[in-house]
Amino acid sequence: MNKFASAEELTRYQGELKRKTNGALKTISLCGGTGCKACGCNEIHTKLVEELNLREIRADIKVTGCQGFCEMAPLIVIRPDDTLYIQVKPRDIPEIVEKSIAGNEIVDRLVYHDSDGKPIPKESDVPFYKAQLRLVSKKTPYIDPMEIDDYIALGGYSALAKVLTSMSPEEVISEVKKSGLRGRGGGGFPTGRKWESCRKAEGERKFVICNADEGDPGAFMDCALLEGNPHQVLEGMLIGAYAIGSSEGFIYVRHEYPRAVQTFSNALFQAGEYGLLGKNILGTDFSFEVAINRGGGAFVCGESTALMASLEGRVGEPRAKYIHTVEHGLFNLPSNLNNVETWATVPAIIDMGVEEFTKIGNEKNKGTKMFSLVGKIKNTGLIEVPLGATLRQVVFDIGGGIAKEKAFKAIQTGGPSGGLLPEGMLDLPVDFDKLWEAGSMMGSGGMIVMDEDNCVVNISRYFLNFLKDESCGKCLPCREGIRYMMEILEKIEKGEGTMEDLETLEEIAHTVADTSICGLGKSAPNPVLSSLTYFKDEYIAHIKDKKCPGGICKALINYYILEDKCNGCGVCAKVCTMNAITGKKDQVHRIDLDLCEKCGACLESCPTEAIVRR
């Protein structure tokens, strides 16, 4: 395949591909996201190939990136009629092949059923997908990430062609500024303004950097994008580089995402083959190279200056931002750093045009945002909603409400820099400003839903413990302050907390936020502060009543066996390493509270859920 010498060659090739793909063959798209892979999507794939060969049926199998509905993994979608089969097992394959691929029937038992049992075979009708608006992740379910042609067939790189042939760098910047696009990394800084100041900065050599560190625990949108649709991210970087006037790009991928590195380097290779990367792209005098840099395993490297330090081969220590990285960034040269999702949104803006794009979202927050909806939610998965949608829509319409009919307690957004929001805030629109005002933060997009069985103090301590380990230790307030806050929370968890502790906690929180060097330190107190504002009663319960409402803090709870539910099966007694549980066969068992280590193994393994902790 020789290189595209001009934009026309690219569009001509796109036409050819389109004609080839909408042929008679059925496409079986199998979700290959990290979650599905963990559930055995490989076995299903091999079984599917076997079955098709056995029956000499020709069909196009596509193992795609994460399609979003992780709760119902592994997923199979039969195109073009878009039938969605969920929680598919290898043994279901023959039936699917026979009925849906050979014939046109639907295997009813494998289809999604809504809460009152009605089957909904069509993928787009399933409530999880219907309530979403897919813009950035629209192409992912239709592409094999290792195949550049799939992306081009869906109109990939046409935005780049349009930009290179008909727009000047300044026009591109003004388009992005007009679009109102704000950084998806969590800060929400207007991307257009950032590109403009980087373009204006002195110096010939400039860098374009993609921040794929995604250190927030509970967030995997960037991972899904990189693994599912690497070319869209690359195309965004190319457009940005052209606008800023840079010829060198870096992508800093997190240590825990080896598959993302694989798919992205393969994408780079293929783009280079097609002349979409390297010297004189599409015959123009714009050239751009991208180097992949694998992170060393440090959350702090998500911060721009620390990331650049890591890129320079140094320890990831942030520096004061009095001098902006767009003027003096990597190797002290102007560098424009954006998040994976921000880069991936750029081609969508250019393709659909600013008018269409600004229709989505609210007044100051334009476009859509991807979230990873996890925790005690029915439909855990990767979603994309327009900015301004309310939390309630996300949690209940898309998320399907709380699993196991438990009561909703809180939703945590923004990862370790974000905050805990109570039920009262569920009608808050999800955008940069409103979340910030509520004491939380958009963050990269992790949304962790918690129910009555979670403890707010424990979650706050978890985040502080995480930040204590991830702090680079360079500046005093973050290194010492976070540890002292965590120690106070540990005291409260043990039931030794006092009301003065809460005041000290607040005081430290403000000092750490005021005087830390980088974002990690500045935003570390947010989880604690927001939990203190919205869930003060839980703190008081721990301090005064020495009770843990969520039943998590070991020192304050005990395990009980409910007589009415216990059928005496003895599983709990077998599992208990401390053999604190006694009881004869088929008789109600009892837990000896002194011996009980509160390890929770019994509760986990009890078939009749007869064990509770209070």
Place this chain on the structure above:
Amino acid sequence: MLQVEMNKKKVDAELDEMLAGYERDRTEVIMVLQDIQDKYNWLPQEALTYVAKNWQIPMTDMYHIVTFYKAFSLKPRGKHILQLCLGTACHVREAPFILDALERDHGIKNRETTDDGLFTLETVNCVGACAQGPILIIDGQMRGNMTQTKVGGIIRKLRKAHKEEVAENE
């Protein structure tokens, strides 16, 4: 610190051949270290001095880098690498209970290698499979919906397999 003497000449030769592709540019140092760690399962001192010499990085920077980033280990790691995800989603689904169980029932402490050199436990933050939390990755292979009992079973199976292997080649 478990001091394992590696034969310097042998290590240098292996590294020469393995790292030939790199351009000896400072931005590669972290990736080079990761490649070395993949090969030896840990970072021997001989490898560090090799990289320091060839990439012209002072030993002071090297030592800070290998102790700063969690990916690197200065001690030999176990035969099986256990990575327990402690991301928020997994935390909320009681991953810490599994961490306590590993230490209490099987004597495998976080960020340490068991004395018999069989297991090394590391905690990671979110590997992107939150729907199947809590996640335990055993030698790169992800296992979802873990519970204390399931983990106990896996550990015992691995220990038995190891015992048999040892018995075989004796």
Place this chain on the structure above:
Amino acid sequence: MAELEVVEEKETGTAPTTGRFEPKIVAFLCTWCSYTGADLAGTARMEYPPNFIPIRVMCSGRVDPEFIFKAFRDGADGVAVCGCHPGDCHYISGNFKTMSRMPIVKRYLEQMGLEPERFRLEWISAAEGEKFQQVATEMTEQVRKLGPLNWNETVETQ
């Protein structure tokens, strides 16, 4: 104050007071060291025999062997050449030349039948007044013991 002795003059070269044989010793002294040393012995009121009569030369290197033979031939019973200690010479290497010439002269004189005590080469620095006194006294006594040289009878006739 020692009582002033009246010195009687005598025709013969011998010293008037003792009637013993008074030898005549010609001493070539270099200005910077041995002559100053002699001068020091004088100012320090050191007593030494008058038979040791100095002739000043700028440097011991100036002493031509011809002068030594002339002195012996014209009646000197002993000749002494004194210079600076090697390395101290005011003219850097003057006394080195003396050091190489005088042994030849000494052997020559012995071959002519002179007793070795009659000819001495001494290094005396400006500070060694005592040494000058000691050399003068000792050489005078030694030559006195040897008696007069009578160059003509002893040397010429052989």
Place this chain on the structure above:
Amino acid sequence: MNEKTEIIAEPDVKMVTFTIDGKEVTAPDRTFLIKVAREHNIEIPTLCYNEHLEPYGVCRMCIVEVTRNGRRRIVTACNYPVTEGIVVETRNERIINNRKLLLEMMMARHSEVEVIRNLAKEYGVDTIRFKEQPSEECILCGLCVRVCNDLVGAHALCFAQRGPERYVTTPYDVESDTCIGCGACYHVCPTNHIKMEQMDGLSVVYGDVSLGPDKPIHIDFMQAVPATPWIDQKSCIHFQTDGCGICSEVCPTDAIHYDMKDEIVEVEAGNIIVTSGFKGFDPSPMYQFGYGRLPQVMTSIEFEKLSNAGGSTGGKLLTPDGRTPEAVAIVHCIGSRDKNYNEYCSRICCMQSLKFSHLIREKTGAEVYQCYIDMRCFGKGYEEFYSRVLSEDVHFIRGKVSEVTDFSPDGLPEGKVLIKVEDTLLGIVREIPVDMVILSVGIEPQVGAQDLKQKLRISVSPDSFFLERHPKLAPVATATEGVFIAGCAQGPKDIPDTVAQANAAAAAVLQAIAQGEVMLEPITAEVMEEQCTGCETCLSVCPYEAITKDEEKGIAVINDALCKGCGTCVAACPSGAIKQWGFDREQIIAEIDAVLADIAV
């Protein structure tokens, strides 16, 4: 960016004006705020800041509140670049509270560290609400790591781990092999957690051996003339690793050039004045006095340094263990007027001892025992001073001290030694316990006087001081023309005499120079052309190369300006072709004839 900022602006630097605590100030654009504040002596505390290092901004002590285009935020002064029109508040309530809490955090971890305790006291931080740990001295300010890596370039120290486990160490926590022991980390450490001990002359830093004195650039002692500092290359960082260079940066007159080398300077001089001075007699061979063994015993020169205002104790007279002495003994004629050492009298010890007695009486009121043989107060006003010291009831004992010992059968008070002296006037031997013994050491020729003698061809007198041409008529001239001696080089003397001699020598030189021409040596040699055979024997004989060969005439020629008139060539010439004026052959022969002639004297 280590900005080179002088507040006096260079022409092309853009100046900005802004306010600090309401006061208007101007400074070059983008200067670090801390520099401007300190120029206007506005006190901002810092711990991890050093003006010669890149600002690190980690201790957060220097936080201030800055309002810029309407936005108020807390920044660190040490690395905040000032811009036009910003409003800086260094001491408002928010800053004070934050700083107090930061100090409380530090007190929890570094409660014993002095610099932290002082700051905490200053800001009224007394209750520590956090879990206290055993006090650690290192506050992780990183000054040592940065000075070692960025400035010195020895790359010996580094940080390790991250978060609260972060600590300062050397790679693999073993003794560093790249540390050059310059001590820079020892100097910059604000809590002197890094120790530097002297181990037999070398300073040991952080467990690593150093090579030289602690401060590479220093002035030996205040009275040195000229009192200019010098750089000890062995322990100066710049010469070890080509790093640092701070001294040349801060020197206002740009006087420091690292490329200067010791050179041998050849000076054409017509005259040389030798003022090589003297060396104090070393009393260690005299075991009976215990010099070097007993700390209380010191030489007069050491006492001079002790009593000097610029000395180590700032002029206070203290015994080695820091006490003011109650009794002091001064022993005369140590190494002078002594058959076994130097027979001559060193002239200055008597008056020097009197001065010491007066000083001791005045400063400490201690009992002074002066053991003398004869009081030689020869100079103007010297005798009067002696009687005055007598009136200050100093005990004068006429006798030689036989022994100084720290043992006495009936025990000695702490820190005292016993001197045994035979008082010849009372006819008894006295044993006196004293706190300090001063040995009035004599004067000896300066070290190296011997080889100077060789080089300049001058001779020495029996006491091995340089010999003057004539003790009475030419005390500052030497036998060699144009070489003069003055001061103790010629013999022991005190300052008035030395000054007098110095003037004399200078006058003699000036007189020679004033004449404008030099009198040639009258006694020179000359070649008689008709007799010279051109055999060139004389050429090699002349030490002054005064004889050259005239090729056309084929004869030797003597340059009478160079010829010193020694006559060696005259004796060496085989054909007797060289005449010497004043000591010609005929003249010497005539002298021999005269000596041997039997005529009455």
